[in-house]
Every structure is written in C-alpha cells, then in structure tokens.
Amino acid sequence: MVQGTTSDAGKSTLVAGLCRVFARRGERVAPFKPQNMALNSAVTPEGGEIGRAQALQAIAAGVSLHTDFNPVLLKPNSDTGAQVIIHGRAITNMEAAAYHDYKKVALDAVLTSHHRLEASFDLVMVEGAGSPAEINLRENDIANMGFATEVDCPVIIIADIDKGGVFAHLVGTLMLLSEEEQALVKGFVINRFRGDLSLLQSGLDWLEEKTGKPVLGVLPYLHSLKLDAEDAVEAENIVKDAKINIAVLLLPHISNHTDFDTLRFSSDVDLRYVRHRESIGQADLVIIPGSKNVISDMAFLRAEGWDREIERHLRYGGKLMGICGGFQMLGNEIADPDGIESCQKNSQALGMADFSTTLTPEKMLKEVKGHCNLTGSEIQGYEIHCGRSKGPALASPFAKMSGDQNDGFISADRQIVGTYLHGLFDRAETVNALLSWVNGGEFDANVVDMKVLRETEIERLADACEAWLDIDKIASLLDS
Template structure:
C-alpha cells in the first residue's frame, strides 16, 4: 500500500478537502484508496454499515474514494462533551469519557489501535491517504502524538504540508511549521501545497521560488479559492442560507455542544429555504419551523436553554401555530425530564425538559449506532425515510404512542421511533439524515408549512458528487500530481 499524509499549518487549512480531492482523483484512475485519519476531534460523525462511528470528514472521503465506510478509516474519534473532556471512541465504539490530561496518557494505548487499523487497511487497499489533525507544530501536544508526526514517523509516511493563503502570512506559516519540527520530521516533509489563492498567480511566483530555495522542498501546487464549494463539514458550522423570497423559514438552535449539524445541509443548500443557525445571543424570530438538533451533552445543553429566552420563544412560536422538530438530543429535550444516572454525558444527573411532550429519557451505557430505513408517519402517505442513529438514551412515555416513523429495516428489530404531538405541531425523532431523502424532506417541509410547501427538495447526494468531481478537476489542473503521487512510499 502506498501512503501519503497531508498535514496543515493550522486547523481549516484544507487538509480534509485536499484528501477528499486526491481520493477522487485516484478513484478515477481505478485505484483502490483508503482515507485515514488516526485521530479526529469532531462532533459531526457518521455510522458505518457494521454499526461503528467515524468522523464525518472520513465518511466524505470514503464517498470520494468510492469505497464503503469503515471504522478503520478513523480509529480514534474524540467527541467533546465539555471544555476539558470528551467521549473517546476506539474502532467505532465508545470506550469512556476522559479528561484531556487523562487522554494525554492514554495516547500510548491509542497508538496501538491506530497502527492496527493502518495494518488492516494495508492488506485491502492500493493507497492510503492520511489526514493529520490541527498542526504538527503544536508544541504542547507533541509528546505521545498519534495524529500528526507521531504517526508519520511510526510508519515513515511522506508528508505534504498545506497552508491557507487566505488567512495571510502563508510563508511564515509554512517556514515556521517546518522549523518547529525535529530533523527526522523535517526529512519526512516532501513538499508544500498552498490553498485558497485569489488573484494573479504570477504575483505569487517570487514567493514560491523563495520558499523552495529557502526550504529545499518543492511547492506542489497552488489551489484557487473555490467559491461556493459545499461539502460535509468536519465540525465548523457553515454559513446560513438566507433567502429573501424563500418559501419556508427554518431556525436551527445552536447549542454549546451541537452535533451532526450536517443533518441540515440539504436545507441550507436549498435556494427555496431560508435556514438560519440561531445562537444564544440571537432571537429566534418569525419562522415556520424551529429545529432542536443533536447534542453531545444533552443535559448541559438543556440546562443552558433554561438560562436563555429560547423556551419562552418556542412556546410563543407554538401559540402562533408554528412547528417544532427535535432530532436525537433535541428530541430528548422536548420531553418531561432527562436522567443520566451513570454520568454518561455529564455530572448533572437529572434536568427538567422543555415539557412539550409526555415522555422521559434515560441515558444508558449502551450506545445505539445503526443505519435504518422506514416510513415517515407525518401524513397518510407514509413516505420512505432513511438515516442513521447515534444516541445513548431511551425515551418512554405516552407521547410515543403516536410515532414519527415506522421502521422497515432496523438492525436491532425496533419497530417505531419518535413522536408526533396530538395537535400535530411538535415532532421528534432519533433519526439523523432524515432531510437527505427527498421524499421525506418534502413531507417534513409540507408538515412544517401547514401544507403550503410546493418547493423542490435538494438532492444532497447528487450535489455532493458534483462537488467532489469539481474538486478533483481542480486538483488535476493546479497540482503537479505526477510529482505528488511519486512521493508516496510503498
């Protein structure tokens, strides 16, 4: 297996995007390529077919490579649930919650899991394109590193460093990053890529020549700033899609520990939907639908809501005939109470819900990780719906007697999920990705608008494919791919 690693001078330098683009380039050439990120810290995740959990970026890269999702693509996933702690997921399964200091010591064990996954991939794939995390020059994280140079040195992976020129100071970023590496690590760095360039490339040439002469390493290409490139976000929330003449207005509440906000990409990209992400400093305003999204610390985020004006605004929204939808953690918040007796997500133990539906949720050690299909029961048409579940809680109460969906295929044999309120104004489900299905999306938007919605749903899968092909075209045009791929070891 040939291996090449992409590291960045900063977070959001373009590592995930470059790996995705190169995955699609190699897939076009008939190569069997595995994306790989030894350690990922993100609250957006995906479920593999065998019921494991990996970072959303690696799921996107697998789509780019045209290979099925595997837990080995992201052997260590950290999902923050506080400012200093995170749930540690190893080979797709939750291990425990750890504070940052404790995880620092655990990284020696985590490296074994990383190398096990890498070895398994080497027996199945022609190529492995590895994505680093953050920056390799973060001095405080160098000891026991498994995400960047620690891994590269272990397997002797050639490294490309990418930097974002749009942030400014690109030459300082590249030279400074290289200078802070050890001699062994510097030797593994084989070249640079500059990302998000705007303007006349000839005006940059003098700097590129200087960089190559100063470092002795080639610039493998300069990627242009890609306007409107829309791919699944690893963690950061993309800007809202505010449309002046929209047929539907949707507000998504941004909790401190919001997770899987990629659920709403098909709404954000739909030109007929005005979707806003509402932060705690903002008023919700007049909308058709309020969505309570997933959360990695549902009790903490529920307590946070109680300290804001949101509960009052939600009730006012309902009095005026508006609709409310809760997804996963957002579903749990709509009930009477959430209990966490084992301290799965926090030490709060028990928090009163928004009391908009009659049910109680209890968090347990077992984490449901499934892909599932069924029928949405919002109207008499029972349209097809599919998605995935990632949750620790089980919800029980009279509200569940009128379910949101009926499963036709569920690995654990579950028949029904979620609820619809008696007045048809409030609904909740544990299913993520429900808007990605065009029929289900149209049914939900028709419900949210009281039947007014006559727009078109957004085909997210087709759009994702178009964007990946566009990205691969850009890589073909602006990178010296022969030189770049020749750097990979065997």
C-alpha cells in the same frame, strides 16, 4: 499524509480530492485519520462510528465506510473532556490530561487499523489533525508527526493563503519540527488562492529556496464548495423571499449539524442558526438539533430564554421539531445516572411531550429505513445516541422503522414532532413532505439531492486538484 499549518487549512478537502484523483486512476484508495476530534460523525455499515470527514473521503474514494478509516474519534462533551471512541465504539469519557497519557494505548488501535488498510488497499491517504507544530501536544502524538514517524509516511503540508501569512505559516511549521520530521516533509500545497498566480511566483520561488522543499501546487479558492463540514458550523443561507423560514438553535455541543445541509442549499428555504444572545424571532419551524451533552445544552437553552420563545412560537401556530438530543429535550426529564455525558444526574426537560429519557452506556449506532407517520412518506437515516426514551407520548410515533420499531412522537395537534433520526433531510422527497407539514399544505420546494450534489462537488474538487497540483510528483511520493 496531508498535514496542515492550522485547523481548517484544507486537510480534509485535499485528502478527499486526492482520494478521487487516485481512484480515477484505478488505485484502490482508503482514507485514514488516526485521531479525529469532531461532533459530526457517520455510522458505518457494521454499526461503528467515524468522523464525517472520513465518510466523505470514503465516498470520494468509492469505498464503503469502515471504522478503520478513523480508529480514534474524540467527541467533546465539555471544555476539558470528551467521549473516546476506539474502532467505532465508545469506551469511556476522559479529561484532556488523562487522554494525554492514554494516547500510548490509542496508538495501538491506530497502528492496527493502518496495518489492515495497507494490506487491503493500494494507497492509504492520511489526514492529520490541527497542526503538527503545536508544541504542547507533541509528546505522545498520534495524530500528526508522531504517526508519520512511526510508519515512515511521506508528508505534504497545506496552508490557507486566504487567512494571510501563508509563508510564515509554512516556514514556521517546518522549523518547529525535528530534523527527522522535516525529512518526512516532501512538499507544500497552498490552498484558497485568489487572483493572478504569476503575482505569487516570487514567493513560491523564495519558499522553495528557503526550505529546500517543492511547492506541489496552488489550489484556487473554490467558491461555494458544498461538502460535508468536519465540525465547524457553516454559514447559513440567506434567501430573499423565502417561502419557509427555519430557525435551528445553535447549542454549544451541537452534533451532526450536517443534517441541515439540504435545507441550507434550498433556494426556497431560509435557514438560520440562532446563536448565543440572539432571539429565535419569526420562523415557520424551529429545530432543536442533536447534542453531545444534552443536559448541559438544556440548561443553555433555558438560560438563553429560548424555552419561553418556543412556547410563544407554538401559541402563534409555529411548528417545532427535535432531533436526537433535541428530541430528548422535548420530554419531561433527562437522566444520566452513569455520567455518560455529564456530571449532573438528571434535568427537567421542556415538558412538551409525556416521556422521559435515560442515558445508558450502550450507544445506539445503526442505519435505518422506515415509514413516516407524519407525512406518509418513506424515510431513511441513521441513529447515534445513548438515550432510551419511554412514555405515553411515544404511542403516537413519528415513524415506523423496519423491524417493526417505533421512532419518536407526534403531538396530538401535530405541531410538535421528535425523532432520533439523523440524515432525515438528505432525500429530496422527505424534505418536500416535511416542508408540506410545516407549510400546512402541499409544498414542492426547489430541493437539492445531497447524494447527487456531493458527487458533483467531489468531481469539481478532483478536477481542481488535477489542474493545479503536480499529481505525478505527488504519486512519486508513494515510492519514497
């Protein structure tokens, strides 16, 4: 199990790298995160939902996605509450205090999944969440040491030296654990080191002497590592002389912003996130992204004045796209009669297309393929949403999906489109077709293939792990 001294210490990345390292060695490897809190998720072949990081780790391990890789997923829909997803299915919304007590029940789901994985794989590579030394979260913990002690799992603690204070982070974290938990810690990994490693050696020697635990390696800072983010919004690209400018509204509950990675990595596209108190400004395309609390984010959009800026953008001939929750915001009304995402029962939407959306308890989770009516190209992606949309505007659908199902809409003037599809931009052909729509004529951008890029970056990460970590010592932990 890899645990971290802080969030973003490198847990997800190290697990992905080790999954690929051991898969190269012929091991059947499964990634596993007992409890994840993230708004970036992926759909499994059986129609379940797991965290995006576990999907990446599964790709690194060379295995198909499965809900057992992330048995408990929490998707925040407010500052104090979240949707609780167990074994890939949303079961309820809970406030943080109620979930604290529910963790005893959630542990059963965690142990059930872990048992199944142990029976099916040679190695289960586990990722913790946040830090094991968060004192207020220790009781009933299922994400870090609570899980590790339950199954007697050896633990590696990783810390990010680029943030500073790495030795305090590691020693402090270890000291805040119980003696039983400290015994499970088998070593440390230091992440994101820059410079001459010999200058760090005296600190490594001190750390080993102080704690009695070995340093299993020091990973270098891997510049511009392009892998799917677990949750945090990555910095946008800044492209000089970009051929197309795209503005994505950074909503408070933005979900699956990995949709835009292909656009961020294109050298012909300048994609930027429009943040709180910022103006949309000049853009060829404005995108309203997915949202985990669409009614709340609709209110935020209005409070920022973005609704008026969008109207001006359209008057000047700009294009507008809504994805999932952003698609719902383009209609007349959003209703949430059962309180699926919000305590507010309904909200007026932007009114840019004649349809309305009702949120329902049953979540739509599926991978899809089809034909894009806007561009004439083939498209594929996945759906993760509770809303059901109906209205005259949908008679002009954005896409015709397999199974003769329609998706989204295209406005009569072809300036505005809406779709439920996430992952729409993952294929280079689709990106070029959509950018041609934005450009008003054929456009052939220098677009990366995300599947190829992801594989290249995983290999780069695994090579670094092989070069800078004591893999044989880590492998010996499997028998400890």
